[in-house]
Amino acid sequence: MSKSYKEKRRDAKDFSNRNEYLEHELEVMKFRKWRLNLPFRDFRIEIEDFVPALAATIGKIVMVAAMVAAFATEFNLFGGDSVLQNAFIAENVRWEMLIAGGIFVILFSGVLNPNANLAGTHGPMIPLIAMIAAAGGHPLALGVMVGVFGMVLAVSKGGSKLMNITGVGVRAGLLIFLGATGLFSQISKFGLWSAAEAGLDAKAGPISFVVIGTTVIIYALLARINKRWLAIPLCSAIAGIIAFSMGADFKFVTEPGLPHFDPRWWWGEDTGWTLGWPGLKEFLAVTPFAILAVAMWTPDYLGHRVFQELNYPKKAKNVLMDIDDTMTITSIRQAVGSFLGGGNLASSWGTYMIPAAIAKRPIPGGAILTGLLCVLVSILGAPMDLAMWAPVLRVALIVGVFLPLLEAGMQMVQKQKDALSAGTCIFASAFVNPVFGWALTMLLDNLGLIGDPDRAKQLSLSEKLIIPAVMFVICVVSLALVGQLPGIQGIF
Numbered sequence: 149m150s151k152s153y154k155e156k157r158r159d160a161k162d163f164s165n166r167n168e169y170l171e172h173e174l175e176v177m178k179f180r181k182w183r184l185n186l187p188f189r190d191f192r193i194e195i196e197d198f199v200p201a202l203a204a205t206i207g208k209i210v211m212v213a214a215m216v217a218a219f220a221t222e223f224n225l226f227g228g229d230s231v232l233q234n235a236f237i238a239e240n241v242r243w244e245m246l247i248a249g250g251i252f253v254i255l256f257s258g259v260l261n262p263n264a265n266l267a268g269t270h271g272p273m274i275p276l277i278a279m280i281a282a283a284g285g286h287p288l289a290l291g292v293m294v295g296v297f298g299m300v301l302a303v304s305k306g307g308s309k310l311m312n313i314t315g316v317g318v319r320a321g322l323l324i325f326l327g328a329t330g331l332f333s334q335i336s337k338f339g340l341w342s343a344a345e346a347g348l349d350a351k352a353g354p355i356s357f358v359v360i361g362t363t364v365i366i367y368a369l370l371a372r373i374n375k376r377w378l379a380i381p382l383c384s385a386i387a388g389i390i391a392f393s394m395g396a397d398f399k400f401v402t403e404p405g406l407p408h409f410d411p412r413w414w415w416g417e418d419t420g421w422t423l424g425w426p427g428l429k430e431f432l433a434v435t436p437f438a439i440l441a442v443a444m445w446t447p448d449y450l451g452h453r454v455f456q457e458l459n460y461p462k463k464a465k466n467v468l469m470d471i472d473d474t475m476t477i478t479s480i481r482q483a484v485g486s487f488l489g490g491g492n493l494a495s496s497w498g499t500y501m502i503p504a505a506i507a508k509r510p511i512p513g514g515a516i517l518t519g520l521l522c523v524l525v526s527i528l529g530a531p532m533d534l535a536m537w538a539p540v541l542r543v544a545l546i547v548g549v550f551l552p553l554l555e556a557g558m559q560m561v562q563k564q565k566d567a568l569s570a571g572t573c574i575f576a577s578a579f580v581n582p583v584f585g586w587a588l589t590m591l592l593d594n595l596g597l598i599g600d601p602d603r604a605k606q607l608s609l610s611e612k613l614i615i616p617a618v619m620f621v622i623c624v625v626s627l628a629l630v631g632q633l634p635g636i637q638g639i640f
Contacts, residue, residue: 153177153190167374170196170508174464177510179262181473185512191262193513196377200504201517203380204266205525206544207499208249209241209535211269216240216491218274222281225422236420240491242526243407248485248492249522253515256477262512264473265452267481268497272448272582273441279630279638280437286423286430288415291486293431293438294493298479301442307471310446310619311453313611314586315593315603317569319454320560322447322586324570325577327554331546335360338542345396355394359387359539360546367547377507380499380548384540391539398537402529414489421489436629440583441493443623447586449474449496451553455505458556467510469501499544502552569599580633587623591616 156176163169173192179185187193216237219225226232248267257266280290301307335356342356363383370376392398414420449471456468474496482494504514525531534540561567569589577585589598594612596604604612624633631638 154188157192167508170194171461171464174460174467174508174510177464178466179510179512181261181263181470183260185259185262187513187516191510191512193516194509196507196509197504197514197517199377199381199507200500200509200514201521203503203544203548204268204497204500204514204518205249205521206380206384206535206540207497207548208245208268208522209525209532210541210545211271211499212241212244212249212492213237213532213536214271215269215274215277215493216244218277219281219287219491222278223287223421223423238402238529238532239407240489241532242402242405242529243488244485244490244492245522245526245532246407247488248481248490248494250519250526251523252477252481252485252519253522254519256481258512258515258519261470261473261477262510262515263468263470264477265449265469265511266497266500266515266518267474267478267494268500270441270444270448270493270495272444273437273493276437276440276630276632280434283433283437283630284430285434285437286426287421287491288423288486289426289430290434290438291490291493292483293434294441295479295483295486297438297442298445298475298482301445302472302475302479305472307446307449307475309615310590311450311471313594313607313615314450314590315566315569315599316560317566317599318573318586318589318593319450320557320566321570321573321589322577322582323451323454323553323557323560325557325574325582325585326451327550327552327557330550331554334542334546334550338538341538341542355391355396355539358394359390359543362386362390363543363547367551376552377503380503380544383547384544387539387543388534388537391537396539398534400530400533402533404527404529406527408489411488421491436626439622440626440630440632443587443619443626444583445475445478445495446471447582448498451556452496452498452501452505454560455502455552455556458559459505459508469496469511499548503548506552563600565600569593572598580627583623584627584633587616587620591620 153176158172160169163172177191179190220233220237225236253266257264339356345355366383366386367379370379408414415425417424453469453471478494485492500514500518561570572592573585573589576588593599594604594607594616627633628636629638
């Protein structure tokens with residue numbers, strides 16, 4: 149009988165440095181899937197777990213607020229009344245932080261299945277919300293359908309299968325594209341915010357330049373001393389201090405409280421979303437968008453798993469993120485969360501997994517801390533104002549998500565053959581979007597038309613052609629239906 153975690157672990161003082169201790173912890177842990185996992189018996193909560201927990205909490209506030217705001221705007225929920233709309237957004241974010249960000253995270257990723265990443269926010273779906281509204285969709289119908297399709301993919305083990313047949317070059321290209329585009333977008337948005345602040349205070353004009361310049365220096369120093377896992381809290385705090393000292397406007401406006409818990413209130417015709425309950429027509433309207441959302445999960449999950457593989461020791465197989473289990477939890481959280489009134493569309497939680505992997509920490513300890521922080525923030529209210537403030541928000545996303553994505557992708561390109569696959573993936577992603585780029589390049593790579601032809605010869609017929617071709621067709625048809633292919637008018 150193999151020894152338990154408690155029998156295998158050793159105290160930090162037994163190692164020559166902290167890094168060796170953290171790597172040994174990863175190597176001796178083995179979680180109990182869908183059974184009770186307890187702190188100190190199956191894992192420990194270390195000081196390093198606070199960093200991904202803080203990063204995840206900031207990211208959660210930011211992403212959910214952006215998604216709910218998009219729904220409120222595109223569905224014209226309050227007739228353009230910004231006061232009512234902002235109050236609704238804050239109330240829904242508070243609900244998501246308490247129930248989905250807090251209770252679900254602790255219960256599932258912290259206790260029942262620590263091999264499953266936390267269920268976060270599906271950011272790439274935000275630009276599609278305008279089309280969902282124009283098609284006559286409904287937030288509840290969309291959330292339920294995403295949950296149903298996601299569960300089908302999880303039960304069939306489709307997520308892990310797609311991960312296993314995605315080549316190194318394709319993975320690298322996907323990470324580089326997502327990292328670079330996200331980085332440019334955040335810098336551009338921060339610059340626009342800084343210019344707007346300059347209209348209020350002349351001293352505020354160069355805020356973006358000073359903040360980003362300082363961030364680059366701090367991030368480089370942290371990388372030099374192997375402490376990049378501190379980047380999000382440290383860089384965000386310094387960004388906020390610099391911006392405020394240079395005259396940027398900030399004030400707390402959200403008061404302490406609790407959200408509404410009754411789904412009848414959220415889905416009433418005169419309360420909450422003011423949309424009422426969806427009918428068959430609304431469910432049919434959101435179907436292609438739900439298929440697309442779930443199709444986009446695999447490259448997202450794949451990127452997060454890669455971060456663990458790059459930063460964990462080779463023997464730490466038992467603590468790696470399980471893609472199918474993550475899809476199962478995300479699907480359950482999505483369906484239940486939407487029914488109870490939440491406006492979030494879920495995916496793997498990147499602002500948690502990326503800093504956790506860099507800090508060499510497994511999922512459960514930070515998940516419990518993340519859940520507790522989300523509950524605390526929801527009740528207090530005011531910390532949500534700080535996390536959504538532009539200097540804190542933009543810098544957190546830059547150093548916590550997009551720079552690490554870019555770096556990881558570049559690290560994976562070590563052979564010329566992989567560079568060809570990566571370049572093709574970047575090109576196809578820029579032409580349409582990352583879903584199209586991933587599906588097309590995976591098909592070409594597995595057929596041996598690009599990348600390593602020797603790898604293609606080792607694949608079975610289903611891995612080489614059938615599965616990649618089916619995935620490509622599903623992605624292309626879904627994109628075509630919702631008008632996401634260049635020059636092709638969508639049906640919805």
